[in-house]
Amino acid sequence: MSAEETPLEVSRIFDTILVLDFGSQYSHLITRRLREFNVYSEMLPCTQKIKDLNWKPKGVILSGGPYSVYDEGAPHVDQEVFNLGVPILGICYGMQELAWINGKGVARGDKREYGPATLNVQDPECKLFTNVDHSTVWMSHGDKLQSLPTGFKVVASSDNSPYAGIAHEEKDIFGIQFHPEVTHTEQGKTLLKNFAVAICQANSNWSMENFIDTEINRIRKLVGPTAEVIGAVSGGVDSTVGAKIMKEAIGDRFHAIYVDNGLMRLNETEKVYKTLTEGLGINLTVVDATDLFLGKLKGVTDPEKKRKIIGNNFIHVFEAEAAKIKPADGQEIEYLLQGTLYPDVIESISFKGPSQTIKTHHNVGGLLEDMKLKLIEPLRELFKDEVRHLGELLGVPEDLVWRHPFPGPGLAIRILGEVTREQLRIAREADNIFIEEIVNAGIYRNISQAFAALLPVKSVGVMGDQRTYEQVIALRAIETVDFMTADWYVFEAAFLKKVASRIVNEVDGVARVTYDITSKPPATVEWE
Numbered sequence: 001m002s003a004e005e006t007p008l009e010v011s012r013i014f015d016t017i018l019v020l021d022f023g024s025q026y027s028h029l030i031t032r033r034l035r036e037f038n039v040y041s042e043m044l045p046c047t048q049k050i051k052d053l054n055w056k057p058k059g060v061i062l063s064g065g066p067y068s069v070y071d072e073g074a075p076h077v078d079q080e081v082f083n084l085g086v087p088i089l090g091i092c093y094g095m096q097e098l099a100w101i102n103g104k105g106v107a108r109g110d111k112r113e114y115g116p117a118t119l120n121v122q123d124p125e126c127k128l129f130t131n132v133d134h135s136t137v138w139m140s141h142g143d144k145l146q147s148l149p150t151g152f153k154v155v156a157s158s159d160n161s162p163y164a165g166i167a168h169e170e171k172d173i174f175g176i177q178f179h180p181e182v183t184h185t186e187q188g189k190t191l192l193k194n195f196a197v198a199i200c201q202a203n204s205n206w207s208m209e210n211f212i213d214t215e216i217n218r219i220r221k222l223v224g225p226t227a228e229v230i231g232a233v234s235g236g237v238d239s240t241v242g243a244k245i246m247k248e249a250i251g252d253r254f255h256a257i258y259v260d261n262g263l264m265r266l267n268e269t270e271k272v273y274k275t276l277t278e279g280l281g282i283n284l285t286v287v288d289a290t291d292l293f294l295g296k297l298k299g300v301t302d303p304e305k306k307r308k309i310i311g312n313n314f315i316h317v318f319e320a321e322a323a324k325i326k327p328a329d330g331q332e333i334e335y336l337l338q339g340t341l342y343p344d345v346i347e348s349i350s351f352k353g354p355s356q357t358i359k360t361h362h363n364v365g366g367l368l369e370d371m372k373l374k375l376i377e378p379l380r381e382l383f384k385d386e387v388r389h390l391g392e393l394l395g396v397p398e399d400l401v402w403r404h405p406f407p408g409p410g411l412a413i414r415i416l417g418e419v420t421r422e423q424l425r426i427a428r429e430a431d432n433i434f435i436e437e438i439v440n441a442g443i444y445r446n447i448s449q450a451f452a453a454l455l456p457v458k459s460v461g462v463m464g465d466q467r468t469y470e471q472v473i474a475l476r477a478i479e480t481v482d483f484m485t486a487d488w489y490v491f492e493a494a495f496l497k498k499v500a501s502r503i504v505n506e507v508d509g510v511a512r513v514t515y516d517i518t519s520k521p522p523a524t525v526e527w528e
Contacts, residue, residue, distance in 0.1 A: 062094025
């Protein structure tokens with residue numbers, strides 16, 4: 001059996017705006033903004049062949065990208081997109097793509113335009129610019145239109161971009177040089193809503209309330225009336241919400257399994273067991289596989305190898321555990337639940353076009369090609385904030401719904417270098433102090449994710465008038481909405497001073513504590 005499952009096919013149920021990604025760092029934000037006003041959106045690579053779609057979008061958005069449309073080998077959209085008969089919006093590179101297809105006229109500008117610019121709306125009657133007036137927009141481009149493409153007219157401009165907004169004279173095809181998806185563009189959401197709702201006439205019916213019934217019905221249809229499902233749970237919000245929706249769908253035929261890979265936080269296994277069994281009534285089996293995982297990780301320092309090892313052995317343990325469960329109908333367990341989210345999918349897929357794989361996510365890229373179990377991923381189309389709202393609707397306790405994410409590979413990717421029992425002890429104790437102080441300060445809900453990373457370096461210190469030469473802890477705390485972009489959390493100096501003092505004094509083996517102030521991008525949330 002393959003690891004593939006029948007997809008949710010949300011795009012067949014809800015009106016969908018298709019975003020074709022040309023590699024911009026902002027592409028995912030287009031999808032996120034559309035969902036904020038309850039229009040479902042799905043992102044696919046710019047190389048997507050329209051004939052391979054088994055659904056028809058209500059509209060198409062061509063994203064920005066890092067290339068020049070006139071370069072040899074530059075990515076270009078499938079021309080069949082223009083035969084769909086639906087509205088099209090090109091953003092930045094997407095606009096230049098429209099121009100290139102309709103008479104060229106794209107060249108390097110005299111100067112790169114990056115940052116805020118004042119938009120001058122020249123045609124207020126243009127449907128795209130309804131309720132969008134002269135305002136600040138965000139530019140990020142080196143190329144620009146040198147002339148109007150055939151069949152288009154100017155509808156907006158800026159000081160440096162005379163063709164900041166264009167519209168086809170007969171068709172609902174539009175191009176804008178700026179990025180409406182970023183918060184720096186003051187009326188960007190209004191513009192995107194104009195396109196999706198007013199022009200594409202997409203129904204604003206995407207909500208977690210509607211998603212619950214849709215997904216439960218899909219699971220019941222996929223699994224059937226007798227098959228049983230094994231569930232991968234970690235105690236985090238993603239796997240917990242996934243487990244809860246599985247229980248709602250098939251009841252006692254869902255079997256949750258928690259694999260203790262020895263890479264968990266302090267007292268994690270005990271807390272997870274109590275929460276899922278006593279709190280949510282989920283039938284949970286705990287498998288202690290600490291020796292197996294630590295043995296496989298011995299001597300391994302490369303983060304991608306760590307992820308693959310953990311992902312592969314994770315599945316082996318699950319398959320072994322699944323074999324022990326004897327369904328009432330005498331059949332074998334066929335399905336495995338995972339809490340994969342949409343950002344995991346976006347970051348893990350290396351498009352044949354311009355996008356690159358940032359890192360392999362445990363829930364996406366660490367699986368065996370010959371895995372026997374079929375995957376069920378009920379949250380695969382959702383962003384983190386959507387999952388939290390879904391959890392609230394399903395009655396998951398608030399403290400669990402708002403719990404910070406914890407990566408599938410666990411502390412293995414928060415310990416840079418080889419993972420040993422001693423390194424795990426240090427990382428666990430430091431992390432526990434950090435989170436404990438965050439909770440005590442009453443700021444846990446203000447932070448999206450926080451943790452302590454153990455660095456593979458040593459530093460000179462002084463303890464009790466004696467020289468020490470021990471390891472370094474890096475603290476990380478970020479604020480984000482969708483985990484696709486993130487900013488570092490600004491602690492008060494007194495808070496960091498207290499945390500650093502506690503870690504150095506209470507955790508044997510640590511001589512120094514630092515705080516990571518890098519945003520995402522350019523960094524990722526985790527260190528590995």
